[in-house]
Amino acid sequence: MINKSIMKSTNLLTTLMILPLMLLLVSCDTNQDTSQIGVINSGEQIVPREPLDECEDCPTGCCCCFIEFVSGSFIPIELCGLCEGDYLCGSYSPDPPCSTISGIGKDITFNLSHRREVFCVEPGASLRIYNPHPTLSITFRFTCDDDVTPPTFLTITLGPHEERYFLNDGSCLVDPCN
Numbered sequence: 001m002i003n004k005s006i007m008k009s010t011n012l013l014t015t016l017m018i019l020p021l022m023l024l025l026v027s028c029d030t031n032q033d034t035s036q037i038g039v040i041n042s043g044e045q046i047v048p049r050e051p052l053d054e055c056e057d058c059p060t061g062c063c064c065c066f067i068e069f070v071s072g073s074f075i076p077i078e079l080c081g082l083c084e085g086d087y088l089c090g091s092y093s094p095d096p097p098c099s100t101i102s103g104i105g106k107d108i109t110f111n112l113s114h115r116r117e118v119f120c121v122e123p124g125a126s127l128r129i130y131n132p133h134p135t136l137s138i139t140f141r142f143t144c145d146d147d148v149t150p151p152t153f154l155t156i157t158l159g160p161h162e163e164r165y166f167l168n169d170g171s172c173l174v175d176p177c178n
Helices: 002-026
Strands: 063-072 076-082 087-092 100-107 115-119 126-130 138-143 154-157 164-170 174-176
Touching: 076 087, 076 115, 076 154, 087 126, 100 115, 126 154, 154 164
Parallel strands: none
Antiparallel strands: 063 115, 063 138, 076 100, 076 126, 087 100, 126 164, 138 154, 164 174
16 A cells, blocks of 8 residues: 555656656747847837738739838828829929830828838839928938849938939839939
8 A cells, every 4th residue: 555655656756847847848948039139229219010012012014112211301202103193193304314204193191100102113114203392301212123132222312392203224123314
């Protein structure tokens, strides 16, 4: 009788010793992926990431472009020469090598929760970006080779009532015309 009692105690003691050890081994993975850790400068506001419209939304054959607010004022900018948009725009006649711009336009207004947007441009066509505000400037960056890693960004500052023209070379690479 004593032997059975000792055996049960030994089994219980063994189980009680092994269980914490197993839990310790399973929960000891303290490796942390530090590639996703960033440092926020003091005074800088944390902005949640917003999902971008997918490039799949661009009509077949159009270049997917990505525009992102960098600094300045949150004011609307006007784009003309797009594959899709909200209204008809143009006609604008920039200096060569840009071609005449007309067609579809879209206004983009950045704010704290909307700092980037996707738009679509026809390959080989020209694009106009305009700041209609009478007193404020805006700096943004954009690219039309968003599917390339890393994409080639152009950083642009537009002063009050300033416009800039860009030529899409047909391969979704954009160069300034002026």
